[in-house]
Amino acid sequence: MNLEELSKQFRRLPGVGPRTAEKMAYYWLTLEDEEAEQFVHTLENFRHEVGLCVRCHNLAVGSDLCEICNDNRREKSIVIVETPQDVENIEQAGIYHGYYHVLNGLISPRRGITPDQLFISDLKERIMNEGIKQIIIATSFTLEGDITADYLTKQLHGLGVPIYRLGAGLPVGGELNYADKATLKAAFMTKHEVGEEE
Ligand SMILES: [Zn+2]
Missing domain, CATH: 1.10.8 (Helicase, Ruva Protein; domain 3)
Known part of the structure; x- marks a missing residue:
């Protein structure tokens, strides 16, 4: 040694x-x-x-499900985020009361991270099985965040559930992790629909 x-x-x-x-x-x-x-x-x-968490891949303490998945009174919507810290950040801001799906990373050609290395494959199933009414993609406004958001939009398109992405408020190149409460709130309020049928 x-x-x-x-x-x-x-x-x-x-x-x-x-x-x-x-x-x-x-x-x-x-x-x-x-x-x-x-x-x-x-x-x-x-x-x-x-x-x-076996369902959303957030951190789970001493249980298969995280605290949020264990709460069945939440709204039937899913916010897709990069990390458990993003969940924490959004929860702290008190602006959203639905469920999450934590990718635990972003697609990155530069770092060789492909979709199969992230928790994406079970997302479709969740949306169908849990009667989800709305999907909000909350990846960062960085190159990798954009690539991931585009991929998710293509994958989840056609399920009959509206897909949104967080709106202005978050600066281009900005990471969700570093956004303050007011910025996050603005981003949620200005979310826009993506991947509509053409
Ligand atoms: Zn969970």
């Missing part, structure tokens, strides 16, 4: 480059035993207790 091996593990984390990874590895050496143990313990527990 050497520093390089530990750095390599830290580099797996999103947004961590080689220099930061090395700093983290050094930092790990400076921690008190108790602190380090607590850190490892939390990582392990999180892994055991938190999984992905």
Whole structure:
């Protein structure tokens, strides 16, 4: 075992480059035993207790379904988002009271992420089985977000359920993750229908 091996593990984390990874590895050496143990313990527990919801692929704690899917009083609509953080963000804003579908990524030719690596295949089935009345695509206004939104529109088109995409308010190139409450609200209020029959 050497520093390089530990750095390599830290580099797996999103947004961590080689220099930061090395700093983290050094930092790990400076921690008190108790602190380090607590850190490892939390990582392990999180892994055991938190999984992905079998229905919407949001985070689910100690259950097959997430809290939102367990709530059967919600509106029969689905917002499609990239990450569980997006769900959290929209829930916090209190502007939407339906269900979600979490892709856990975006289609990205640049990074070689194809639709089959995301949770897309079970979406059609959900829309049919759950009597969904409205679909809102809430991917970011980035190149990857647009590609994913176009793909979803093509896939879900023709089910007889209106499909919307979040509207203005969110800047082009903007990621949903970083949108504040007011921006999110504006984006929901100005959603527009996509993929109508021609
Ligand atoms: Zn769920």
